Structure formats: C-alpha cells, structure tokens
Amino acid sequence: MGMDALLNDAIAAARLARGIHLYFQEKGFSTDTKTGPTDLVTQADKETEAALKDFLLSRYPDHAFLGEEGGQEREAEYRWIVDPIDGTVNFAHHFPFYAVSIALEVRGELELGVVLDSSRDELFWARRGAGAYLNGRAIRVTKTSELIGSLLATGFPYDVKKDRENLTYFERVLQKGLTVRRPGAAALDLCYVAAGRLDGFWEVKLKPWDVAGALVVLREAGATVTGIEGEPYQLGNRYIVATNGLIHDELLDTLHGRG
Numbered sequence: 001m002g003m004d005a006l007l008n009d010a011i012a013a014a015r016l017a018r019g020i021h022l023y024f025q026e027k028g029f030s031t032d033t034k035t036g037p038t039d040l041v042t043q044a045d046k047e048t049e050a051a052l053k054d055f056l057l058s059r060y061p062d063h064a065f066l067g068e069e070g071g072q073e074r075e076a077e078y079r080w081i082v083d084p085i086d087g088t089v090n091f092a093h094h095f096p097f098y099a100v101s102i103a104l105e106v107r108g109e110l111e112l113g114v115v116l117d118s119s120r121d122e123l124f125w126a127r128r129g130a131g132a133y134l135n136g137r138a139i140r141v142t143k144t145s146e147l148i149g150s151l152l153a154t155g156f157p158y159d160v161k162k163d164r165e166n167l168t169y170f171e172r173v174l175q176k177g178l179t180v181r182r183p184g185a186a187a188l189d190l191c192y193v194a195a196g197r198l199d200g201f202w203e204v205k206l207k208p209w210d211v212a213g214a215l216v217v218l219r220e221a222g223a224t225v226t227g228i229e230g231e232p233y234q235l236g237n238r239y240i241v242a243t244n245g246l247i248h249d250e251l252l253d254t255l256h257g258r259g
Ligand code: IPD
Pocket: 068, 083, 085, 086, 087, 088, 089, 154, 155, 156, 157, 158, 183, 184, 185, 186, 187, 203, 205, 206, 210
C-alpha cells in the first residue's frame, strides 16, 4: 500500500477533524467528566473520533484503529492511533490550543504522523525517512546548547495528586531559574519542539494517542526522544523527554536533581 496515499488520507482525516472542532466551537457542545472533575470529554471529542474511525476504516477496512475515547477493537498489521482532541480542557474553555493527532503504525513501527492545530490551521506532518513539515515547510529542532537559555514545556496528568513525580521535576526546573510553560496539549507541545519553538519538553504518564503522531514529527526533525533514564522512548513509556539533543543530558540531570 502506498505511503503517499495513506499520508494524504491522514491529512484529509485531520482536516475533517478540524472542521468538527470549529463547528462545535461555534455551535456549543456538551461536556462530561471521566476519571475526575478536571478530566473532561466533550461531545466534540466523541463525534470527532467517530468521524475519524469511519473515514479511515471505510477506506482501509483491514486496519486496526486505536482512539482515546473508544479504545481498540482488534489487531492488524496497520494500526491508526488517534487522539480526536488533544487539549480537551483547552477546547472546553475555548482556549485556542488544541489539535487532532493521527499516526499510522505498520507492524509495530510508526510510519506517519499528522498533528493539526485547529485554531491556527497549522499542520505538522512527517513520514518516516522523508522529513518533518509545518504547512509544507521543512522544520528542524533548535540549536540552543544550554538549558539556561532554553524555553521548556511540560504537562501534568489529570490525577496529579496520585502521580506526583512531575511536581518534583517541575520544582527542580523552576528552582534552577529555567523558563517553562504548560500549554496543555502534549501533541502540539511535542511538535513545537520539532519546529524549534521549544527547546525541550517532558511529561509523565502520556498515552500512546497523545504521543504517536508527534513522535514521527520529532524524529524526522532531528529531536532526541527518551525516557527519564535516557533510554530510547517507546510508545507506552511512562516518561517522555524530548529535546533538540544538545540540552538533553542537562535536562535529564535537572529532572533527576543532579547538579
Ligand atoms: C492531555 C493533554 C495535556 C497533558 C495530559 C493529556 P487530552 O490530553 O495532552 O497537555 O498534560 O497529560 O492527557 O486529555 O487533552 O487528550
């Protein structure tokens, strides 16, 4: 199966999702909670995921589909990994920083990643071995070589009281006087590292659908992506640290409280 056709369909699916996001932003939507009062799911999350599943599986009925809201029904060599809205809390509050994320994994290897920022209409995409792009222009990580001059970002799980590690990491970064943001949409945060808008990002407990699309973009843009011990990142890892490579060891040392 041609990767170009698959990529074009992934981009078309992302544009379909954006249309649904903008429709609900305009018309209004209902909101429910999931694991707790701040873990939200909106009508737009559910309808976007249903539309993406329908769009992709009607074209590729043999493929598997993993979505945040509906999970995965079956195994297959080709698997779409979808977050219908990354940044749902932002979306629910009309804070314009959220995206759809779509990745294609083939026999366990991520081949395509597409992340579309609905508010800015910024399309990040990458195909393994073919570079990373933002609205058609090649992107690359920064050349910042020291943490002190870097712009960093992170995020927190919804059950932060239970999973407190990132409070410790966050404090260590702040104590060093470093500059850090918490934008609220991990897929976009990671693409911002790829595009040279952030020098580094870390988070704890992200799920495959938060990361998969951006991971292809990061790799193709020259980023270093590891777990907390510096081991190569794999989908499902508890920790992710993504940087331009040059500040990676210094950021790992800081998170661990070394030096
Ligand atoms: C969340 C966002 C957020 C991150 C959370 C994720 P969702 O995804 O990416 O930035 O801090 O850990 O769960 O729920 O908006 O799809």
